[in-house]
Amino acid sequence: MDKVVEACTRVEGRGNLNIYLKNDEIYQTELNFSVFRGFENILIGKKLLDIPKIVSRICGLCSASQTIASCKAIENIYGIEPSNQSILLRRVLLAGELIKSHIMHYFFQSFPDLLKIFKNNTIINEPYNLINYNPHLTTNVFNLIKIGSEINKLIGGRVLHPITPIPGGLIFNPTQKNLIFTEKYLKKGIYYIETIIENFIDLFSAFDPPTEFNLSNPIYFGLKNNVEFDRYEGDFRIQQNETTYDDFQAKNYSKFFNKDPNLYGITFKSNSKNKILTGPIARYKLTQNYGIDKISEYLSNFGKKWKNNLLFLNFLQLIESYYEIQKSAEILNTTSLKSKTKLKQLNSIKKSNGIGVIEAPRGILMHHYHLNKAKIVDQVKLFIATEINLPILNKMITEYAKKIYEKEDIDSVKEKTQIMIRAFDPCISCASH
Numbered sequence: 001m002d003k004v005v006e007a008c009t010r011v012e013g014r015g016n017l018n019i020y021l022k023n024d025e026i027y028q029t030e031l032n033f034s035v036f037r038g039f040e041n042i043l044i045g046k047k048l049l050d051i052p053k054i055v056s057r058i059c060g061l062c063s064a065s066q067t068i069a070s071c072k073a074i075e076n077i078y079g080i081e082p083s084n085q086s087i088l089l090r091r092v093l094l095a096g097e098l099i100k101s102h103i104m105h106y107f108f109q110s111f112p113d114l115l116k117i118f119k120n121n122t123i124i125n126e127p128y129n130l131i132n133y134n135p136h137l138t139t140n141v142f143n144l145i146k147i148g149s150e151i152n153k154l155i156g157g158r159v160l161h162p163i164t165p166i167p168g169g170l171i172f173n174p175t176q177k178n179l180i181f182t183e184k185y186l187k188k189g190i191y192y193i194e195t196i197i198e199n200f201i202d203l204f205s206a207f208d209p210p211t212e213f214n215l216s217n218p219i220y221f222g223l224k225n226n227v228e229f230d231r232y233e234g235d236f237r238i239q240q241n242e243t244t245y246d247d248f249q250a251k252n253y254s255k256f257f258n259k260d261p262n263l264y265g266i267t268f269k270s271n272s273k274n275k276i277l278t279g280p281i282a283r284y285k286l287t288q289n290y291g292i293d294k295i296s297e298y299l300s301n302f303g304k305k306w307k308n309n310l311l312f313l314n315f316l317q318l319i320e321s322y323y324e325i326q327k328s329a330e331i332l333n334t335t336s337l338k339s340k341t342k343l344k345q346l347n348s349i350k351k352s353n354g355i356g357v358i359e360a361p362r363g364i365l366m367h368h369y370h371l372n373k374a375k376i377v378d379q380v381k382l383f384i385a386t387e388i389n390l391p392i393l394n395k396m397i398t399e400y401a402k403k404i405y406e407k408e409d410i411d412s413v414k415e416k417t418q419i420m421i422r423a424f425d426p427c428i429s430c431a432s433h
Helices: 038-042 049-056 063-080 082-117 127-133 136-154 176-204 250-255 280-287 291-301 312-331 384-407 412-423 428-432
Strands: 001-005 013-024 026-031 219-226 234-242 243-247 353-360 363-371 376-385
Touching: 026 082, 026 384, 026 412, 038 049, 038 376, 049 063, 049 312, 049 363, 049 412, 063 082, 063 243, 063 353, 082 127, 082 136, 082 176, 082 280, 082 312, 127 136, 176 384, 219 280, 219 353, 219 363, 234 250, 234 280, 243 250, 280 312, 280 363, 280 376, 291 312, 291 428, 363 384, 363 412, 384 412, 384 428
Parallel strands: none
Antiparallel strands: 001 013, 013 026, 219 234, 234 243, 353 363, 363 376
């Protein structure tokens, strides 16, 4: 007789973990959530220029990513490219979002788990205890969250659901005052993030991560810009180990994974049994070199065991935050931000399909819109990082749950598998939309 045990806490959104048992043995676990794909249906028939503001409501953490991916898809339909100034400001806006998202996940979701894994006598179950565990660390975390929010406000027009990005660029000419404020925040942010990174190294780098969290040779999927680490533009790359399977442009994605607007999730056309992984680990594997000496120094504290382990994602979230702070500070010093530039005009529709891609904090985000002969949106497909990662996530938690249940009870399975889920940093709001 089948038995289903439900358990899932401290995970963003309304997710649930089902543990399936038969004859008192676990044969499957499954992270699931209510999937409405409501936004894909809401967007049908809408005016193109209204879509970016609508999709920003999909998520409170990834609203800038959703907005900018939408703008890029619409620009693709009109055959235009925003000005260099607009692109630079979009990059800074995406950086603010990533800083806030990564730091919040690291501190509130993963840090208590890491302490439990590596410091056996340190169990933090209450927010008050977490905040008081290391007041200096907590202060730096909250300062970075504030910096991310302020960047969103200064560049995006408000903290949540930005209003400045539109198809064609940004309706924002930065004042000198705003640029100065943003640069000051970023300079302070360098100290805060360095302190948090060094704290991670001091606490955890001397340990080997649990083998249960090892990644079983996944296929990495992300954007690849041959110049440098880049979350805004590039071609898709699918890579396993050091072997590149394919580099391809987003417009050719249907050769590699599905485009059915009615199909839940993403199905990759691969003969490999290995699962796809996108996000910080995939970005690291595809890039390796961030172009910043300090980052190379930080990464040198971790060996192969860490770099092929899911828990390394938590450290890479800090590394990416450091990178985005440094690069955003450089952007704010460019002369192209000092002058006013005109928005590109949306004069005429050039094609019926528009695709916009960026790397959101959790991985690949792609919007695909199709217009009918009346030039009305009649098909929408949103490709979300958490959906891409769901098969490998479910595979790993099933294997982990089976191993735990050989020696421990079901309550222990429920508790420990949730740690693995949180380590993936799923965004259930984006995935269910």
